[in-house]
Amino acid sequence: MQLNITDTLKKHQLSITDSRKKILSFFLQSANALAHADIEHKSGTEFDRVTIYRTLQTFVEKGIIHTIPTADNSILYALCKDECVAGHHHDDHVHFICDTCSTTYCLDHVSVPKVKLPKGFKAAQTDLVVSGTCNNCEQ
Amino acid sequence: MQLNITDTLKKHQLSITDSRKKILSFFLQSANALAHADIEHKSGTEFDRVTIYRTLQTFVEKGIIHTIPTADNSILYALCKDECVAGHHHDDHVHFICDTCSTTYCLDHVSVPKVKLPKGFKAAQTDLVVSGTCNNCEQ
DNA sequence: AATATTTTGCAACATAGTTGCACTGTACTA
């Protein structure tokens, strides 16, 4: 069985608060990536905007969620796999953003290929984002 | 010989204005990608912020520059190769962002590998961004 | 239960980006 919300927070040495439980639950309930604004809408006036920003930051630092770079100016967040811990992410999968429905998917089973860089360049992190039409929107 | 500034603008059916000439010259002079803020600094009070936004938008639409997605919340712009035209970019190269000096490179000779997507997903565009240490910052 | 520590909400601020509109500069045509 999967870890429940409280256990996940404890595992990452975070104190259990209402906002953290709620925001983590949004990620567990959603199959796809979420933006700050999505969480703000889902939670209504329950928490302050600032609390959401700080909670997302904390979750990223602790390795609970990871960010997804996008071509427009928005940051998306999605749950990490279990291997991610504080300060060390292992999310080397491809991300897919649907141009039609805007849904963002973690393609956990598609891993980012190694690329050969010019002399003198050393890779620390590689992000691969594909955009197009998702399996829900194809007709 | 390379097209000069005015010719480039004409080629893309843009009227020749001071701001467009100046902003295009910044890209031609710079080996690396530029952010909106870089252009604002370089041009001082010569143009309004809004003009810079609109000029960058226009250049992207016309295929003169392309955007580079980054892990943080910033949009970077770099010159396109000649094949890019209005509404159709051909920038399938890898981008590299140095964690030390923040310089962003178009690795024109490193092309983005094809990735095999799950059933039902159709790729329109693929962005691959590598971060790490550039050849200038390695010791 | 009392205390130490962490987290939260609020206010204020900073930066980024957009839109409408009047004015100005550029392109086109006679």
Next chain:
DNA sequence: TAGTACAGTGCAACTATGTTGCAAAATATT
């Protein structure tokens, strides 16, 4: 090359996004 049509610019106002300091509240520790 002057006149006109049109495209581009500057300004003001606005929205969205994100950050910081600090006092109050909630949580963890004893």
